[in-house]
Amino acid sequence: MTQRLVVIGNGMAGARTVEEILARNGDFTVTMFGDEPYGNYNRIMLSNLLAGVESEEGIYLNDLAWYQDNGITLNAGVRIERIDRFAKMVYATDGTATPYDKLIIATGSYSWTPPIKNIHNPKRGFHQGVFAFRTLDDTRGMIRYARDHERAVVIGGGLLGLEAARGLQNHLSDVTLLHAMGHLMERQLDEKAGHMLQASVENKLGIKVITNAMTTEILGKDRVTGVKLADGTVIPCDVVVVAAGIRPSTQVAADSGLTVERGIVVDDQMRVQDEDDIYSVGECAQHRGNLYGLVAPLWDQAKVLADHITGRDTEAAYTGSKLSTKLKVAGIDVASMGLIAPETDDDEVIIYNEPKKGVYKQLIIREGALVGAILVGDNSKAASLIQSFDRVQALPEERAELLFDIGGPAGEVKPEDMPDDAQVCNCNGVSKGAICGVVNAGCKTVSGVMDKTRAGKGCGTCKPLVQRIVEWAAGGEAEEDPAASWYVPGVPMPKPELMAAIRKYELKSVSAVFDKLVAGGEHDAKSKMGLASLLKMMWADQYVDERDARFINDRVHGNIQKDGTFSVVPQMKGGVTTPAELKRIAEVAERYNVPMVKLTGGQRIDLLGIPKEQLPAIWADLDIPSGYAYAKSFRTVKTCVGSDFCRFGVGDSTALGIAIEERFQGLEGPGKMKLAVTGCPRNCAEAYVKDLGVVAIDGGKWEIYVGGAAGAHIRKGDLLATVDSAEEVIRLTGRFLQYYRENANWLERTYAWVPRVGIEKIRAVVVDDAEGIAEALDAAIEEAVQAYKDPWKERAVPATPGQFRTSLPLTVLPQVPVRS
């Protein structure tokens, strides 16, 4: 049944939430109330309007026609003064009463006025000549008044005050900025950065700045003549703009008995505490103790609210936002995120300071992750820093790379200096020109460009360069890709939500996921493999295996090669084989004229160049289990000879490696899992650079390293634990792999996942069971291990008609060279 949705507040959050609800085809009749007599406009743009670089028409987000077209009743200029939660009615100052089934409160904030003598006029609110800076009416009034006057004072040296001061310069010649604190923007900038900004504002813009300035009185009776500071200084002026901060508009909510602390208290679904049918979004909402005064978090809140209220995903949860600002404050580049000062002795602080140029950069790094950054005067690195900050990415060893484009071959090149035909992606042969072409054709997201050109989709090392080129080609304005957080590109949900929805609706096949979770039930080829792997992990033997959801490698259990043939890799646990097996492999290779027999990096024998139609016969003749050289799954355990034969070995690495491989063979995951066990720290099996590597150390102990890599990326693993027995190694290995399987993004190898989540967190969960889920992880991995079947056991009967039929005549293809 169509429900009645009432929205109080027609500002940025309220209107955006309604847009999101419409986009999800929510079944509502919508009524909106806004006490400003306008449609919905972009409040941020008021700064531009004041500065004269934007017109009034240009700042509207939704005009009146939009409301009409979408069947929304807009009551513009009507203020709600009370909500009756029991009768489910809202009452407006014009005497009307409106019933609702669901209510959204999005009343935003009002600008706060510090206690200053004579600032108010008993009859008219503000003294004539005194203005706030919050609404379109404020801005209009300010412009009108400023035009006919000469000297302005702005009270408040935060973002808004700076914008106001800059904007006023457009209308009058003399602007003074008063700030009660010691330096400008003290919430976002440290002292040095604040002073640097002040110097730029004064020298470049010609705005006078006075810090530690407590305004105590507005002078003048009929018209403003000046302001007086606590120390007695008088600054003559005829316009005063107050931009001293904002307070959430919670009056209506508080008067109506809702829970209000600093803001209206909401839960992770943006529902007002203790209410079933009342929600709140935007600056008036208090979520997990935080209030947000920038728009980016509001967008996230709006999405969650819309998902929840339309029933599209009732468990969608907003978990808070990390705040970062990247702005031209009064024409000067400023970016700030996270901490502005170190908090512990271990926090790394990196500062670069070039006062003459007005450039200041500061980074705060904790345990290898960026927790704070300030940039003044040069925002060229802001985008990448915000990204590291948001996603808690691993930082380059050479910290200076974070602040400047230096080091590493990829770091050196600037997009503008590259010739058009310079090859950017060496795996897929994509040039700078090709990337720019796609950007110019309108695709401005990094992932969109990667999809269209395949740049960065090989080994991935060129991704940062691709990103820089996209940003450069898009004029510094690469768009945020909403899909960046999705698990697979075709289903609009990050992994935890996707898993929750799959569980809730009991979706056991890939097509069921598309049908239920994608608008219009659109299937997506590029998402199938990731979904298949996820579902298999979640449902084990209840998973409904649709063969077309598998990549060809998984359909025929072999790795496809450049000529359309496949490779056959018999299992060789821990790299150990027998003469009899070797003989069998050799005979089969001869019988089928295998073009190349090769030892792999994972200590196995690879038979390369097998036509698809021969695969079942070869496996039948080999009669050895599959070595899983394909699939996003557990691959091998490399071992050294260890204590059996080696003079130095202190642990039986071979036996442990075989035991691990036996237990976890064929296990699927979001990425490949390559392991190793080495018999002493001399590390002949290269265990420090594996997804999980085990090193025997003296005293019968084993060290377990995780998150290592020695492929396109190189990383030494982090020490997870040191344990006393081989059994303990196997137990923690299983638990770690399961935690990775459940939490990593699709195709995210452990070398990216471990630093993203943090080794401390992983250790707490996997070793110390801090979250009490160890038992569940152990049980889940046990179930997965038990579900293992060697795919080649079923070779006699094809799983689908023509499973092994050739797809190409091999003769027309480039032949793999045969070496004699």
Place this chain on the structure above:
Amino acid sequence: MTIAPIAKTILGPIDEIPFGEGRTYAVGPDMIAVFRLRDGSLRAVSAVCPHKGGPLADGQIDNKVVVCPLHLYAWDLSTGCSQSGQPPISVYPVRVDDGHIILGD
């Protein structure tokens, strides 16, 4: 978009192709990949990927595109157009009649 004319040919029973997959058929000198979409309809395109000769019938499909298994470029199954600036592939008329796959008009 290139819909290539081709003489009417019966390729074989529809059951030879599982839903959501493709199979290759040799038709005279041409190799043609026929896909059976999950909605039951058929698409026929040239079997050899114009990028580097990949076997398109081994690719993954949805109701719109085929993704080549070698380098994962995608082509529209109805128009043959590449989504990534590659040369187009040929598209052939195809339908089911009485349980058989009929290529050509």
